[in-house]
Amino acid sequence: MNDSSTRIHPTAVVDPGARLGQGVTVGAFTYIGPEVEIGDGCQIGPHCSFTGPTRIGRDNRFVGHAAIGGDPQDKKFGGERTELVIGDRNLFREFVTLNRGTGNGGGVTRIGNDNWMLAYTHVAHDCIVGNNCVFSNNTTLAGHVVVDDWVIMSGFSGAHQFCRIGAHAFIGMGALVNGDVPPYTMVGGNSLGRPRGINTEGLKRRGFSPERIAAIKRAYRTLYVAGLPLAEAREKLAEQAQSSEDVRLLVEFLGGGERPLLR
Structure with missing residues (x-):
């Protein structure tokens, strides 16, 4: 049920089956579908789409043109019920795409708290992202990737499916990760990334x-x-x-x- 403090632009479409918390703002031409729950204080910009089942915590900001909770991009997906779960106080910039999980991959894509996902970031099905991470422009995670707390991924970096990136790691610009990155490690290099020491400055x-x-x-x-x-x-x-x-x-x-x- 929508609270009276919620502000929805007249051009936005909110399905009756969606649930919006107190103080939510919804921008122009945004679509919020059924089985979408959006917590208190979230700010949603123009031209966004939210597809369920998706559960979103409080005080998140979606700047604009974000596609949240879409079907997984997996040929094995057969329409089974899966979901996207997002925590609190995250920032999602322009054209971010976050997909729901798959039935044979755990069923949930999960994002924690206090993360920044900058323009054109993509988080695929069944990924798990921790807290306090920064994904710079065009960061891309394939399916089933696990990213622990305090990870920084630089612009145009990416991770192969099923990779794990440990806490406090730093992935350099344009580096593509095709193996597990231990905690504290810096990864650099054009195309395939390689370990380059520890993230001393971040620590x-x-x-x-x-x-x-x-x-x-x-x-x-x-x-x-x-x-x-x-x-x-x-x-x-x-x-x-x-x-x-x-x-x-x-x-x-x-x-x-x-x-x-x-x-």
Whole structure:
């Protein structure tokens, strides 16, 4: 049910089966379909479309021409009931596209809180995005990608289906990720991205102490610089994790995934 504080432009179309919270604004020529729930305080610009089942938290902003909750772009999709779930305080700029999940892929595409998704970002079916991420212009995620908290993806970067990108990673401009990116790692390079050290500047900005950063650098050297087989590197990292919670997070990340580790 719509609240009296909700403001809907006269050219917008809101299906009776949609639910809009308090203080929602809806811009011109926007369409909101059935089974769409939009939380309090959301701002929706012109020419957007929302298809359900989609559940959106509070205080999100959709600037304009965004396509939210569309069918997954998957030939196996047969019209089964799937959904898109979005948290709170996210920003979605022009022409962002977010697809619902697939029946055989978990059924849900999920986006957390406090993320920025800039113009032309695409998040495909069954992806899971954490909190406080920044996706720069033209960032593209294929299906089933998992992006943990505090990840920055630069312009024109992308991720292959089923890849995982660990917390605090930084993906450089134009880099295409085709394997799992460990936490804290910087990825650079034209076309296929490769590890290029740790995201030191990002960690400093988030309050990591010099001691924590030094432990992460030591772990990165163990994994990527020492020339060790992956099994042996894991053993050494497990030892380092005994005195570092940050390295423990890295070890846990290495525990599984459908794609190979980006090396």
